Amino acid sequence: MLDQDGPLYPPSFLGILGGGQLGRFFVQAAQDLGYQVCVLDPDPHSPAGQIAQMHLQANYEDREALLTMARQCRAISTEFENVPAKTIDFLIAQGVFVAPDSFAVSIAQNRIKEKQFFQNILAKTAIGPVHYCVIEQEADITQVPKEIFPAILKTSQLGYDGKGQQTVHHLAGLLPAWTSLGKVPCVLEKKVDLDFELSAMIVRGADDEVQLMPIAQNIHQNGILHLSMVPAPNMTQSINDHIQRAAKVMIRELHYVGVMCIEFFILKDGTMCVNEIAPRPHNSGHHSLDSCLTSQFEQQVRVLAKLPLGNSKLMSPVVMLNLLGDIWANSKNIDIKMSPNWQKILAMPSAKLHLYGKSEPKVGRKMGHINFLDESVGHALKSAYQAMEILEFPTDKE
Numbered sequence: 306m307l308d309q310d311g312p313l314y315p316p317s318f319l320g321i322l323g324g325g326q327l328g329r330f331f332v333q334a335a336q337d338l339g340y341q342v343c344v345l346d347p348d349p350h351s352p353a354g355q356i357a358q359m360h361l362q363a364n365y366e367d368r369e370a371l372l373t374m375a376r377q378c379r380a381i382s383t384e385f386e387n388v389p390a391k392t393i394d395f396l397i398a399q400g401v402f403v404a405p406d407s408f409a410v411s412i413a414q415n416r417i418k419e420k421q422f423f424q425n426i427l428a429k430t431a432i433g434p435v436h437y438c439v440i441e442q443e444a445d446i447t448q449v450p451k452e453i454f455p456a457i458l459k460t461s462q463l464g465y466d467g468k469g470q471q472t473v474h475h476l477a478g479l480l481p482a483w484t485s486l487g488k489v490p491c492v493l494e495k496k497v498d499l500d501f502e503l504s505a506m507i508v509r510g511a512d513d514e515v516q517l518m519p520i521a522q523n524i525h526q527n528g529i530l531h532l533s534m535v536p537a538p539n540m541t542q543s544i545n546d547h548i549q550r551a552a553k554v555m556i557r558e559l560h561y562v563g564v565m566c567i568e569f570f571i572l573k574d575g576t577m578c579v580n581e582i583a584p585r586p587h588n589s590g591h592h593s594l595d596s597c598l599t600s601q602f603e604q605q606v607r608v609l610a611k612l613p614l615g616n617s618k619l620m621s622p623v624v625m626l627n628l629l630g631d632i633w634a635n636s637k638n639i640d641i642k643m644s645p646n647w648q649k650i651l652a653m654p655s656a657k658l659h660l661y662g663k664s665e666p667k668v669g670r671k672m673g674h675i676n677f678l679d680e681s682v683g684h685a686l687k688s689a690y691q692a693m694e695i696l697e698f699p700t701d702k703e
């Protein structure tokens with residue numbers, strides 16, 4: 306009889322809810338350690354489902370599929386944040402070790418709860434959210450202070466990559482913006498003057514061991530992550546210390562077990578704010594696949610298998626460049642799809658190319674990324690800009 310609380314050894318099955326690229330990297334990390342993986346994702350062509358030993362093609366509330374998964378896997382994690390809390394609780398009720406659990410996930414899934422959480426622990430972290438108001442009904446609009454504008458209205462749930470967001474310049478634009486988002490619960494955030502953005506990947510094991518991975522500095526375009534740089538060029542020792550302390554408080558206050566990402570804003574006036582939490586590995590941690598001794602995905606596997614956490618120290622400066630479906634489009638006719646010039650990319654000595662196995666490139670769709678490893682972030686950044694030219698990145702973005 307196996308000890309229910311002890312480590313889970315290969316070739317046992319681990320489970321992952323969701324079959325996107327984050328799931329695919331989880332599968333690869335698990336398989337590298339000799340585990341087998343069962344993926345639950347309704348998409349028959351999902352990136353993770355393609356390579357897992359077992360792919361259950363069903364939706365996330367399908368009882369039969371969840372029971373099959375629970376029979377196959379003693380430990381299950383998630384790769385996207387909108388897995389229903391009910392699904393996680395159902396699996397836990399079957400005796401499965403699920404990390405993270407539904408308490409943490411349900412806070413991270415909901416911007417209203419998430420901001421309240423940041424506010425509640427402000428005395429311990431000394432980093433609060435940006436000035437915000439909650440809009441749940443029409444009457445809330447009359448309570449909004451004028452100083453909040455210009456602002457960004459964000460749906461409380463189901464937003465990602467800048468989706469479910471609208472910039473609102475004046476009070477008069479608020480009702481139309483809220484109406485266009487379907488009058489669902491929202492937060493209205495002050496649009497702040499960003500100096501730069503950082504993200505901290507942090508991992509906590511079931512035994513309370515906590516590790517912070519190297520902090521990344523991120524550049525977004527049109528609400529989608531474009532570049533991550535590690536070490537963060539604008540980081541100071543005091544920002545680093547402050548984030549380290551706050552991130553450890555946050556993960557413990559959430560009783561979180563697993564890998565999570567916390568996004569921070571550093572404003573032009575030097576103020577630090579916490580933006581949001583992703584309860585899973587994150588795009589801004591993809592550099593760790595090549596740059597860290599232990600990647601964010603291997604950490605997720607270790608947590609799930611109740612093994613000691615790995616050492617995530619940075620082995621090389623790195624820049625991660627996201628590849629969106631846009632670059633598959635012929636520059637003259639965007640309806641014609643062309644394969645990007647991978648030969649030239651692969652000839653670059655610092656480039657490590659990762660493609661996610663998605664057959665249909667769409668504008669804004671994450672298709673892959675390149676990690677550039679070099680002696681400094683400056684050198685790696687130069688290569689990233691060369692790659693953008695080779696791949697004919699669209700230039701009409703902000």
Ligand code: ADP
Binds near residue numbers: 459465468494568
């Ligand atoms: P998502 O869930 O889509 O990642 P975010 O809230 O993180 O949504 O917003 C995406 C990006 O938009 C941020 O990384 C940042 O660049 C920009 N952004 C979001 N909120 C604000 C804000 N209040 N002020 C200025 N820029 C913002």
Ligand code: MG
Binds near residue numbers: 568581
């Ligand atoms: Mg974000």
